[in-house]
Amino acid sequence: MADLFAVEDLRLSLPDMTRKPLIGAAPRIEILKGLSFTLPRGEILGIVGGSGSGKSTLGRAMVRLLQPTGGAVRFDGQDITHLTEAALRPLRRRFQMIFQDPMSSLNPRHRVGQLVAAPLRLHGVDGADRLAAQALDHVGLSRDFARRYPQELSGGQRQRVGIARAIALRPEFILADEIVSGLDVSSQAQVLNLLEALVKDLGLTLAFISHDLSVIRRLCSRVIVLHQGVIVENAATAQVFANPQASYTQELLDAIPLPDPDQIWT
Amino acid sequence: MSYLKITNLSARLAGSDTRILRDVSLSVDRGQVHGLVGESGAGKSMIGKAVLGILPRSVEIPSGSIELDGVDLLQLAPAERRRRIGASCALIPQDPLTALNPSRRIGGQITDRLVDILGWDRARADARALEILGEVQIADPARVLRCYPHELSGGMRQRILIASAFAAEPKLIVADEPTTALDVTVQKQILKLIAAMQARHGTALLFVTHDLGVVSKVCGSLSVLYGGLVVEETGVRDFFAAPRHSYSRALLAATPKYTDPLASLVPVPDAVIAAAQAQVAAADRRWPARAERWPHG
Numbered sequence: 140m141a142d143l144f145a146v147e148d149l150r151l152s153l154p155d156m157t158r159k160p161l162i163g164a165a166p167r168i169e170i171l172k173g174l175s176f177t178l179p180r181g182e183i184l185g186i187v188g189g190s191g192s193g194k195s196t197l198g199r200a201m202v203r204l205l206q207p208t209g210g211a212v213r214f215d216g217q218d219i220t221h222l223t224e225a226a227l228r229p230l231r232r233r234f235q236m237i238f239q240d241p242m243s244s245l246n247p248r249h250r251v252g253q254l255v256a257a258p259l260r261l262h263g264v265d266g267a268d269r270l271a272a273q274a275l276d277h278v279g280l281s282r283d284f285a286r287r288y289p290q291e292l293s294g295g296q297r298q299r300v301g302i303a304r305a306i307a308l309r310p311e312f313i314l315a316d317e318i319v320s321g322l323d324v325s326s327q328a329q330v331l332n333l334l335e336a337l338v339k340d341l342g343l344t345l346a347f348i349s350h351d352l353s354v355i356r357r358l359c360s361r362v363i364v365l366h367q368g369v370i371v372e373n374a375a376t377a378q379v380f381a382n383p384q385a386s387y388t389q390e391l392l393d394a395i396p397l398p399d400p401d402q403i404w405t
Numbered sequence: 406m407s408y409l410k411i412t413n414l415s416a417r418l419a420g421s422d423t424r425i426l427r428d429v430s431l432s433v434d435r436g437q438v439h440g441l442v443g444e445s446g447a448g449k450s451m452i453g454k455a456v457l458g459i460l461p462r463s464v465e466i467p468s469g470s471i472e473l474d475g476v477d478l479l480q481l482a483p484a485e486r487r488r489r490i491g492a493s494c495a496l497i498p499q500d501p502l503t504a505l506n507p508s509r510r511i512g513g514q515i516t517d518r519l520v521d522i523l524g525w526d527r528a529r530a531d532a533r534a535l536e537i538l539g540e541v542q543i544a545d546p547a548r549v550l551r552c553y554p555h556e557l558s559g560g561m562r563q564r565i566l567i568a569s570a571f572a573a574e575p576k577l578i579v580a581d582e583p584t585t586a587l588d589v590t591v592q593k594q595i596l597k598l599i600a601a602m603q604a605r606h607g608t609a610l611l612f613v614t615h616d617l618g619v620v621s622k623v624c625g626s627l628s629v630l631y632g633g634l635v636v637e638e639t640g641v642r643d644f645f646a647a648p649r650h651s652y653s654r655a656l657l658a659a660t661p662k663y664t665d666p667l668a669s670l671v672p673v674p675d676a677v678i679a680a681a682q683a684q685v686a687a688a689d690r691r692w693p694a695r696a697e698r699w700p701h702g
Contacts, residue, residue, distance in 0.1 A: 190559070190587075294445070323444040324615065324616075324661070324670075325444060325655075325673040327659070328659045328670040328673075329672040353666075354661055354670070356661075357666045394590045394592065395589055396592070396593070396616065397662055397664060398617040398621050398645060398660045398662060399662075400621045400622075400642055400645050402622075404593060
């Protein structure tokens with residue numbers, strides 16, 4: 140199958156505002172140091188790493204919320220590395236994003252129905268309300284949720300709204316950035332099951348950023364392990380867990396507290 | 406006798422019938438680590454806050470007792486209660502980024518409590534701060550004492566909060582989700598550090614967490630909470646071998662476990678939630694029988 144994303148020697152540096160002199164430009168720190176990988180259609184790719192490893196930056200570069208400083212990002216064969224915002228516009232409806240914190244990514248003044256219909260209206264899609272209602276159906280929220288405000292919902296329900304908003308445009312690709320890390324284990328399980336079903340039903344390709352390898356194992360077919368802006372491992376999920384190649388991957392695995400008092404930490 | 410003994414503790418939003426804790430009883434002895442587990446809103450943090458006397462003003466305790474070393478804190482006058490808690494208890498907070506004052510150096514933030522509450526002289530407090538930072542494995546503690554919080558990493562700041570909690574040799578520490586904000590490799594270091602410090606000092610530790618994986622690493626016993634009600638209290642080994650309550654079993658099945666991906670991350674079934682809610686409702690029917698008391702008055 141064709142690759143939906145092809146990333147080649149991706150480099151990205153951002154100004155380090157903590158070291159910015161009073162006058163003049165801040166020094167730049169390199170966050171992504173030459174990443175190359177491909178993401179075939181229909182796959183769920185896990186991107187894992189510790190804080191500061193560059194996993195969110197990588198995701199944001201893929202959906203062009205950030206512009207890479209080097210290398211290339213190809214989406215469905217098209218080079219999007221340095222496209223202008225105007226040129227990106229028609230592509231944007233083909234890749235969507237679900238954010239980590241639904242409380243700060245959903246406008247508290249808008250009702251759920253408006254929130255989910257917003258991207259449809261923005262792209263001038265006909266029948267926005269009907270499609271928004273369909274999207275809510277897809278994530279298992281009943282129709283009367285459309286009239287509620289985000290703060291009236293539980294964390295798991297809010298995250299479903301985030302998912303509904305991302306799928307409303309029927310994108311080909313969704314980037315999910317730590318979308319279950321703020322949820323209780325039970326809501327976390329529900330959201331993961333939902334995501335898994337949606338990927339199958341809607342034929343989505345998904346990049347799932349997480350710091351939690353247990354969650355990755357459950358959901359993803361392939362895993363990229365990032366450490367300090369470099370890919371240290373890129374393999375099928377089963378292989379990463381059975382036989383991790385990088386010492387950092389092993390370190391991450393060893394640090395997961397299993398619900399088992401017989402697991403002894405050294 | 407247990408160092409901390411909570412008996413039939415109830416809490417509600419002041420002046421309303423909205424219940425937060427329902428007849429909670431548990432005890433923790435010196436040298437023991439007791440876990441408080443549950444989903445958000447189950448009341449696990451509220452128990453910790455009630456013990457430390459830092460409940461929000463909107464929460465009142467109509468019944469129950471919190472005995473610290475045999476003395477019921479709820480029967481004491483507010484000033485005396487504060488003095489007693491301040492002298493013998495400490496908190497390790499959740500978020501190391503917000504728990505430290507960004508505009509003050511680390512040193513003063515550790516010694517404040519020793520000087521202001523415990524009445525130590527400055528030289529003794531400074532020496533103790535230096536010593537306790539060494540104990541939590543901070544390299545070059547003298548330099549770190551002069552740093553501002555933003556100059557240090559999240560893991561480092563959590564080490565400082567642990568040091569600060571242990572500085573005055575408290576008998577009881579409440580740790581409220583101390584590693585939730587950290588990534589797994591740092592979490593492992595911090596949990597090992599808390600366990601080592603607790604064992605060395607023989608502290609009673611009340612450990613609030615939503616993560617059963619974390620419980621299995623640091624706790625000796627635990628209480629599982631649902632809707633402010635303790636549905637199960639047991640030893641950790643017994644719990645993980647065979648949880649008795651259906652909600653406990655469901656919570657364990659929902660916990661991610663990479664070694665067994667198919668048997669983990671199962672949502673809590675509706676029937677289990679219904680059963681737990683029925684139990685909560687049954688507890689509420691016993692509620693009016695209790696004597697009303699206003700310890701915050």
